[in-house]
Amino acid sequence: MYRKNYMNSLRTEMVATIEEYLTPVAQKYNYSDVPLESTIKWRPMVLILGNYSSGKSTLINEFLGADIQAIGQAPTDDSFTIITYDDSVADTENIRVTQERDGKFLLNDPEYPFEILKKHGQRFASHFRLKKVNSPFLSNLALIDTPGMLDSITERDRGYDYQKVIGDLAQLADLVLVLFDPHKAGTVRESHTSLRETVSTRTFEDRVLFVLNRIDECASLSDLLQVYGTLCWNLSQITGRKDIPAIHLTYSSCAAKNSNSHPPEDQNFLYYLENQRKKLKTSVLEAPRYRLDNLASFVETHAERLDHFLEAILNYRSRLRKFRIKFGLIGLVISLIAGAAAIFLGLSAGILGGLYDPFTIGAGGGAAVLCMLFWMIAPMKYFKSAFHRNYLKNIDKLISLGTQSRKDSWQAVRDLAYKYLKKTNGRFPLRDIKQEYKSVHKIFVEGTHEIRKALNELSNLKYNE
Ligand SMILES: Nc1nc2c(ncn2[C@@H]2O[C@H](COP(=O)(O)OP(=O)(O)OP(=O)(O)O)[C@@H](O)[C@H]2O)c(=O)[nH]1
Ligand SMILES: [Mg+2]
Known part of the structure; x- marks a missing residue:
């Protein structure tokens, strides 16, 4: 109970931090169209992917404790279904769909948090739906059942970009289960690629669970x-890694009873793997904990990017100031020389009386002031716009790119900085930006450190504490 409360308050705190400090900056500079927290403030989500007929819906029904999703041998379900808890129904005995909503x-x-999926169009919307179910399994998380992966030729007939939808859903999800079955143990290259692209490398290992399902169909x-x-060979080829990810070996004992034709003595191995199904269920129930990790990296990533964006903009201004001082001093020296030259010429032409004559000093000073004014209007303006063009062309010079992490985060906001400088022509309210930078930088440096400390504390608490 203590652990659960601790997790909830940590979650609320992180969402509040995003809402208060990051979203206003993100929206002001078009970093994000929607409030940043809108994708993560809903409940933790578990995305279930896999080949068609790999047993996704069977597994979900088992978790829920009722036949909620349709199952069948051929490609059965061509919809993305969000399955979430209905807390308005007190009865948790007769588990059923209590409410359905369309895409x-x-x-x-x-x-x-599904507004970001709107871009996939009408065809996708008609294959997207929500079911509310009164199963206690869902009290802290939601499940997403997906249409089975087909071969890439048939994929093209769906009428929407399946890979991109998977990518977007994976970004929203806290845990992704990828199911295989013994008949098709290596045909998910494309989906895996889209996962690799969207799930950040930092959290990939923790957030993606591979499952070899229907193992009762192995004869021995x-x-x-x-x-x-x-499967290991295929996964290592796809991931490009030598180490093999952990794979849960599971099956549905209920489905196995109905279908198995193998002699039981050849399948003694199943006995040793029976606990794997339970372990998988425990891992899925840990989704709220993954949500915290996910939230922590969310804060880290966006705070870092916004920090670098603002840093670049401020660097532009401080370099512009130095540039102005430098060129102002040059202008001053030129003006003084021009004043002295005017005095010298006036004296040698006999127009001016003597060196200490007030009229002489006035003429020299006037010439210097005129020269300075001219310098400020014409050459300075020209050099300033050359300065501006130069930095737009070499925008990477605005920030130091010492580490890979700085390079990655700068890459994500580089275009935004370019557009902002171009649009404002380098004129923007400096005081506001300094203030924004101060608060974002604080989150980036101290906030993320605090969050990691709290997460470490949490991992020291026992599961049922
Ligand atoms: N023997 C055996 N059969 C299984 C197992 N899991 C599921 N099945 C059967 O496999 C078939 C497909 O199961 P589904 O749960 O519909 O598979 P799915 O991945 O949801 O399929 P699509 O929705 O079409 O992508 C059904 O006939 C199930 O009864 C299992 O562990 N062992
Ligand atoms: Mg299904």
Whole structure:
């Protein structure tokens, strides 16, 4: 209970930090169209991907404790279904769908974080829906059932970009389950690529769980080992890594009873793997904890990017100031020389009386002032616009790119900085930006440190504490 409360208050605090410090800056500079917190303030989500008929819906029904999703041998379900808790129904015995909503509603309701999926169009909207279910399993998380992956030729007929939808959903999700079955243990290259692109490398290992499902369909242990070997090989090819990710080996004992034709003595190995299904369920129930990690990296990533954006803009101004001082001094020296030259010429032409004559001093001073005014109007303006063009062309010079992390985050806001400087022509309210930089920088440096400390404390608490 203590752990749960601790997690909830940590979550609320992080969302409040984003809302108060990051979103106003993000929206002001067009870093994000929607409030940053809108994608993460809803409940933790678990995305379930896999080939068609790999057992996604069966697994979900098992978690929920009722037949909520349709199952079948052929590609059965071509919809993305958000399955969430209905806390308005007190009864948790007779588990059922208590409410259904269609895609149009879901994509437009600000209560849900799915507005970013609107861009996938009408066809996608008609394949997107929400089910509310009164299963206690859902009390702290939501599940997303997805249409099975097909081969890439058939994928093209869906009428929307399946890979991109998966990518966007993976970005919203706190945990992603990728299911394989023994018959198709290596045909998810494309989906894996889109996962790799969207799930940040920092959290990929923790957030993506691979599951080899339906293992009861392996005729014997050696058959299973062969399938497992093929899957490991394919995954290492896809991920480009030598180490093999952990793979849960599971099956549905209920579905197995109805379908299995293998002699039981050849399938003794199943006995040793029975606990894997339970372990998988425990990992899924840990989604709220993953949400905290996810939130922490969310704060870190966006604070870092906004920090670098503002840093670049401020650097532009401080360099412009130095440039102005330098060229002002040059102008002053030239003006003084011009004044002295005017005195010298006047004296030698006999127009002026003597060196200490007030008229002589006035004429020299006047010439210097005129020269300075001219300098400020014409050459200075020209050099300033050359300065501006130069920095727009070499915008990377505005920030030091010493580490890979700085390079990555700068890459994400480089265009934004370019557009902002171009639009404002280098004229912007400095005091406001300094203030914004101060608060974003504080979150970036101290806030993220505090969050990590709290997460470490949390990991020291026992699961049922
Ligand atoms: N033997 C066996 N059969 C299973 C297992 N899990 C699911 N099945 C069966 O496999 C078939 C497909 O299961 P689904 O749960 O519909 O698979 P899905 O991944 O949701 O499929 P799509 O929605 O079409 O992508 C059904 O007939 C299930 O009964 C399992 O662990 N073992
Ligand atoms: Mg299904």
